[in-house]
Amino acid sequence: MYSKISSANVIGVDGFLVDVEVDISNGIPSVILVGLAETSVKEAKERVMSAIKNMGFSMPSKKIRINLAPADMRKEGSLFDLPIAIGILSALGYIDYSEFYKKYVIIGELSLDGKIRKVKGVLPICLMARELNYEGIIVPYENRYEASIVDDIKVYPFDNLIDVVKFLRGELNKEPFDEKKEDFTNAYDLDISDIRGQWAVKRAIEVAVAGGHNLLMLGPPGSGKTMFAKRIPTLLPPLSKEEALETTKIYSIAGLLNSGIIKVRPFRNPHHSISDVGLIGGGSYFQPGEVSLAHNGVLFLDELPEFSRKTLEVLRQPLEDGYVIISRANYKVKIPSKFMLVCAMNPCPCGYFGYGNCKCSTYQIKQYQNKISGPLLDRIDIHIEVPNIPYEELKYKDGGESSYVIRERILKVYEIQKLRFKDSKIRTNSQIPEREISKFCKMDIKAEEFLMNVSKKFGFSARAIHKIIKVSRTIADLSNSDIIKVEHIAEAVSYRVLDKLNNSLV
Ligand SMILES: [Zn+2]
Helix, strand or coil: CCCEEEEEEEEECCEEEEEEEEEEECCCCCEECCHHHHHHHHHHHHHHHHHHHHHCCCCCCCEEEEEECCCCCCCCCCCCCHHHHHHHCCCCCCCCCCCCCCCCEEEEEECCCEEEECCCHHHHHHHHHHHHCCCCEEEEHCCCCHHHHCEEEEEEEEEEEEHHHHHHHHCCCCCCCCCCCCCCCCCCCCHHHHHHCCHHHHHHHHHHHHCCEEEEEECCCCCHHHHHHHHHHHHHCCHHHHHCCCCCCCHHCCCCCCCCCCCCCCCCCCCCCHHHHHHHHCCCEEEEEEEHHHEEEEEEEEHHHHCHHHHHCCCHHHHHHHEEEEEEEEEEEEECCCEEEEEHHHCCCCCCCCCCCCCCCCHHHHHHHHHCCCCHHHCEEEECCCCCHHHHHHHCCCCCHHHHHHHHHHHHHHHHHHHCCCCCCCCHHHHHHHHHHHCCCEECCHHHHHHHHHHHCCCCCCHHHHHHHHHHHHHHHHHCCCEEHHHHHHHCCCEEEHHHHHHHHH
């Protein structure tokens, strides 16, 4: 008595096919599971046996052998429970599965009473099943929206084992689930105009988003740095379907997907106590880190100096390449992690340097600012001040332009950049390498003179000057000017708050 069921597992962000083979023979009653299964799969034996018994099927005293093929791929997770149960039941003759093999992929965790529980990685598995021309996929009911993201494959959601058996026996009529939940119109419930006044900060954020520049906000507690950060995704262009799918896949393997496809750009805000693995991903069974959960969105690091230097060092690869590669003894995965980095910090340990009641010494302030890793700071083109504005002053101000209006301007700059970099790998002004600055950032004589003078005055490093030029390129784009002019440089210089602060503390 033998049966074979198509199931699947996930490695990195991709699904792969797994055949669950079940053989039942006479011999000492036992259940043997082979095929490079991790602990979480081995536990399936107990759950599956209980679920089968508790659903009223009688189990003969026989030897049950379960093989997960291909044998050289490691398998993790509880999603083999359901295919194993179906495999056993068909090997016992309760179901004739031969006509369904190569037709359906089955995944799902079982509870002891036969209920089917949600699992991780459903989206990449559905994509794989469609790729391999499977007609349908049997998934846990709670994963139905996630599965229905994929077109051209029939989704059959179930919440208990007995219904799956009835369905496969032709005793239960079930239409495939087909409730698409896709709506790419703006779905944010926040808007930049929620914040009154603060025009200078809003302008700097617009520049940062338009040119793909990472951003650092410096200001006393309560000045609204987090409020600004949370609204930055609303200024980014709407997610394309392709981007939405990429991001949704990552949430699927992390088990964080509760509905259908993700329609808004993610905003991730990890606490400064986060571990390297939490930030970058990894673990004995691969879990995506915050950098990947922020893919196509914003990664916000509040209280930047409180993050450990070592933890921040791991940000270099994703910031540089837009992905991370994680190698462990039992896997190697490459996972996308392209995000806008937004950081915030107080100006000093007490938070009030430059705002009245600071009690810190110059030494303490320098120490505090030196805690930020240099290589990370090198990746941040724009640093601005977010001042505390008294309530009386704000009372008479409104929220100004909506996210939509600002985003329209930003989208125009995206078009300009697309044209500018059409023959290169560069996507945004922030990515212009030093050697190509003179090619892409033409400025007039007055602007050049001005840049030389301010650089001398503030003691900007060569690196800082390059950033100023790239940011002024974006500012010129926002006013639709091919040539960078004095006013563009002047504005870009105003976005180097940390350099100026450092130099003033010497
Ligand atoms: Zn202070």
